[in-house]
Amino acid sequence: MTVKFLAARRRNPAVAIALLLLALVVVGGAYSLASNAQPAVAAMGSQTQVEEGKKLYLEGCSSCHGLNAQGTKYGPTLIGVGAASVHFQVGTGRMPLAAPGAQAVAKPPAYNEDEVAKMAAYVATLAPGPAIPSAEQVDYADADVAKGGVLFRINCAQCHQAAGQGGALTQGKYAPSLMNATPTEIYEAMLTGPQNMPVFSDETLPVEEKKAIIAYVNELQQAPSPGGLALGRLGPVVEGLFLWTAVFAALIAAAVWIGIKAR
Amino acid sequence: MSTDKDLLPVDPHDEPGHLPIADIPHTPRVTDTDPKAARRAERQVASMFLLSMVFVVLFVVAFVTIDKSAVVYIPVLGVVGASQIALGFTFGMAILLIGTGAIQWAKKLMPDVEVVQERHSLASTPKEDEAAKDNYDRGKEESGFARYTIIRRTLIGALALFPIPLVIMLRDLWQTPPGENPAEILSTTAWRDGLRIVPDTGETTGEFLKGIRPEDIPVGGLVSALPVNIMEIQKAEHNLNARGKAAIILVRMDPGEIRSQQGEGWDYQGILAYSKICTHVGCPIALYEHRTHHLLCPCHQSTFDLADSGDVIFGPAARRMPQLPIGVDEEGFLVAKSDFQQPVGPSFWERG
Numbered sequence: 070m071t072v073k074f075l076a077a078r079r080r081n082p083a084v085a086i087a088l089l090l091l092a093l094v095v096v097g098g099a100y101s102l103a104s105n106a107q108p109a110v111a112a113m114g115s116q117t118q119v120e121e122g123k124k125l126y127l128e129g130c131s132s133c134h135g136l137n138a139q140g141t142k143y144g145p146t147l148i149g150v151g152a153a154s155v156h157f158q159v160g161t162g163r164m165p166l167a168a169p170g171a172q173a174v175a176k177p178p179a180y181n182e183d184e185v186a187k188m189a190a191y192v193a194t195l196a197p198g199p200a201i202p203s204a205e206q207v208d209y210a211d212a213d214v215a216k217g218g219v220l221f222r223i224n225c226a227q228c229h230q231a232a233g234q235g236g237a238l239t240q241g242k243y244a245p246s247l248m249n250a251t252p253t254e255i256y257e258a259m260l261t262g263p264q265n266m267p268v269f270s271d272e273t274l275p276v277e278e279k280k281a282i283i284a285y286v287n288e289l290q291q292a293p294s295p296g297g298l299a300l301g302r303l304g305p306v307v308e309g310l311f312l313w314t315a316v317f318a319a320l321i322a323a324a325v326w327i328g329i330k331a332r
Numbered sequence: 333m334s335t336d337k338d339l340l341p342v343d344p345h346d347e348p349g350h351l352p353i354a355d356i357p358h359t360p361r362v363t364d365t366d367p368k369a370a371r372r373a374e375r376q377v378a379s380m381f382l383l384s385m386v387f388v389v390l391f392v393v394a395f396v397t398i399d400k401s402a403v404v405y406i407p408v409l410g411v412v413g414a415s416q417i418a419l420g421f422t423f424g425m426a427i428l429l430i431g432t433g434a435i436q437w438a439k440k441l442m443p444d445v446e447v448v449q450e451r452h453s454l455a456s457t458p459k460e461d462e463a464a465k466d467n468y469d470r471g472k473e474e475s476g477f478a479r480y481t482i483i484r485r486t487l488i489g490a491l492a493l494f495p496i497p498l499v500i501m502l503r504d505l506w507q508t509p510p511g512e513n514p515a516e517i518l519s520t521t522a523w524r525d526g527l528r529i530v531p532d533t534g535e536t537t538g539e540f541l542k543g544i545r546p547e548d549i550p551v552g553g554l555v556s557a558l559p560v561n562i563m564e565i566q567k568a569e570h571n572l573n574a575r576g577k578a579a580i581i582l583v584r585m586d587p588g589e590i591r592s593q594q595g596e597g598w599d600y601q602g603i604l605a606y607s608k609i610c611t612h613v614g615c616p617i618a619l620y621e622h623r624t625h626h627l628l629c630p631c632h633q634s635t636f637d638l639a640d641s642g643d644v645i646f647g648p649a650a651r652r653m654p655q656l657p658i659g660v661d662e663e664g665f666l667v668a669k670s671d672f673q674q675p676v677g678p679s680f681w682e683r684g
Contacts (some may be wrong), residue, residue: 094407153443219534223556227618227630236623239628239635239646265621267554267583273531273544274555293403295413298418331439 115190122191125184129165138195150261151198152189157257159185163264171241172264199260204278207252209284217285224228226267232302233289238265252283278318363440373440380433387426394418397400447583515682519675521576522578523656523668528560529582529605535563543665544582546601552622555582556608558667577676580656582666583638585625591640595673597658600666606642607676610634612649614677627653650679 089132127136133144147154154190158164159180163173180188189201200279224232228244242265247255259279262268271279300307362372394415402414409417456464477484528543549555557580565574587602596605606627608616615631625639634647642653654676657669675683 077428090408216534223532223534224554224618228618236630238619239624242621262552262622265623267620267622268550268552269555270548270550270553272548273553278533293411293413294409295403295416297406297409297412297417299410327435327439331363331444 077299118187118190118192120191122187125188126181126191129180130188133166138192147192147195149196149198150192151258152193152201153199154261154263155189155192156185157254157261157263158199159188161254172243175245197304199257200306202253202256202260205282207283209280209287211279212280212284214281214284214288216278217281217283220274220282221285224274225282230260230301230303234301234303237246247286250286252287255286257282297318351629357447361440362443364444370441373436376500377433377437379439380429380436381550384426384429384433387429391419391422391426394422396568446471461663495496504547515680518677518680519683521672521676522559522562522565522574523671524559525668525670526661527668528661529557529580529658529666529668530560532556532558532579543663543667545664546666549582549584549603551586551602553582553584554620554622556580556618557605559581576609577617580605581608581620581627582658583620583625584637585622589625594641594652594655597659598669599653600658600660603658603666604638605668606636606638607654607656607672609677610649611644611645611651611653611676612678 126134126138129307130147131138133141134139134147135144139148140148158173158180160178162176162178165179166173167176176187192198193200221233225233228236228238229247230244233247235244237243244266250258256279257263258266259269259274259282269279274282294302298311300311341394363373381517398415399416400413403411404414404417405411406417467532472478500584509545510532543560544555544557548643557576558575562575562578566572582603584603587599590599590602590604591601593604608618610617610629610631612629612632612634615629617627617629617636619630620626621628625637626645627638627642629647629649630633632648634649635645636642636649637645638653642655644650644652652673654672654674656672658666659669661667
């Protein structure tokens with residue numbers, strides 16, 4: 070009975086819309102679940118940690134980055150990139166790379182926190198490089214959020230967009246959204262310059278200013294969207310485009326419905 | 333030639349190409365033939381109106397009970413204000429149900445007959461055409477527009493010249509102190525030989541850092557920077573023009589990757605200084621990709637290659653990004669070695 074009922078109506082245009090909405094809800098829900106994983110801050114490694122990290126490195130990373138991390142034509146050298154780089158790239162799932170492309174994409178991490186810490190400890194022994202920031206370095210509780218907003222607009226908004234929603238770069242590359250970035254990840258990204266992001270050293274952007282930026286990003290992440298769809302928080306142009314396409318389509322559909330003769 | 337007959341409506345059935353309405357078969361609706369269906373439609377319309385009332389009640393309830401600052405998570409929409417969503421939804425549904433109910437009523441239950449609504453022919457009558465032509469000819473004759481050749485020609489000349497002052501005034505859009513050439517102002521910035529470069533912290537009053545040492549910028553680094561004396565200048569000038577013109581970015585790359593520069597030795601150990609202002613229409617740019625050395629303007633996607641003299645490699649910009657020659661002073665801080673050698677920002681009149 071139900072099957073018959075469904076079979077009779079599966080060609081109805083409303084079914085396509087309902088399916089599309091359902092798919093959007095499922096994908097959105099799955100994404101928000103997947104992106105909630107929080108990597109922990111790793112302490113500097115002991116000797117055993119370094120050895121185990123090297124083992125993990127040889128298994129998972131050396132095919133592209135070389136047996137001695139010297140780099141190959143498939144991947145850059147890791148000598149001197151520091152523990153912070155490893156923690157950022159592996160902890161956010163960008164490394165290991167799933168497929169070559171314009172840039173590495175964040176995905177559920179392939180290694181657990183412990184393994185990431187081991188690999189970071191190993192890479193840190195190759196040459197001096199930025200360490201994983203301490204809890205004190207990313208503690209933004211007392212930071213000046215307004216100042217962070219000014220610094221964000223000068224240094225970050227050009228790529229990550231004024232509300233931290235991310236944006237397009239050249240030839241398929243993009244600056245990711247910061248909506249799910251943790252304070253440690255933000256600090257590491259500024260310090261190490263992953264992918265095409267430039268480096269913002271502690272000398273030109275001191276720790277206090279980095280904390281202010283993290284506090285501002287945290288503020289953006291917490292900000293609710295009272296009216297519903299934020300549409301990337303891009304402002305009136307995008308909202309206008311949405312009205313002209315989605316809402317006009319709805320109005321036309323309503324006009325067509327009004328004009329159809331009743332059966 | 334015109335008669336009153338022309339104004340009378342024509343029988344639509346006589347017009348060529350007109351589809352006679354009587355030829356469209358009239359199919360009665362289900363509600364016309366089946367009294368049960370008619371009652372069902374009646375109940376449907378009435379329940380829409382009833383539901384509208386329910387939504388109005390819900391609106392009032394939501395208005396009174398929901399805390400204005402409460403948020404709720406709704407899939408797809410995200411974290412939204414509970415009160416706003418509830419009020420918008422109930423009010424929207426209340427008015428939507430009145431509308432759909434009324435339309436459903438008209439479509440299902442009100443009389444279903446085809447009617448023809450006549451309308452006038454849109455063309456004016458020959459009589460009206462004649463009157464307009466007479467009017468024009470009389471005006472032409474009485475004004476003597478055709479006769480006074482010199483008046484006609486001078487009037488055309490005056491109207492043609494009149495817009496010129498409007499165009500000339502555009503040249504003074506830039507506030508120019510008396511006696512100063514706007515092209516000169518647009519072509520120079522606050523940068524001078526030996527002037528220290530400081531990171532832009534967004535301060536509009538107060539002090540900057542002392543300066544930037546070359547070792548502060550790692551390879552792949554990016555710094556938005558200004559001249560150290562910019563605060564004094566903008567205090568004296570009471571505007572931000574100097575700050576806007578002097579904004580630069582410092583980037584550092586492996587010296588081996590620099591293919592060319594706008595001047596011999598304008599970098600300092602791989603640190604390059606470029607204007608932050610796009611040469612297309614003047615957007616500030618700092619979208620620097622440190623692996624490709626591309627600088628991308630977010631406004632119109634002009635792309636500059638900072639490893640190759642700041643040349644335009646994509647987009648509408650017509651000029652390369654001006655480079656600032658830099659060095660270090662005796663205390664080891666980065667300084668400018670001169671002003672920009674070409675105007676920063678978009679093109680203007682004298683720049684061609």
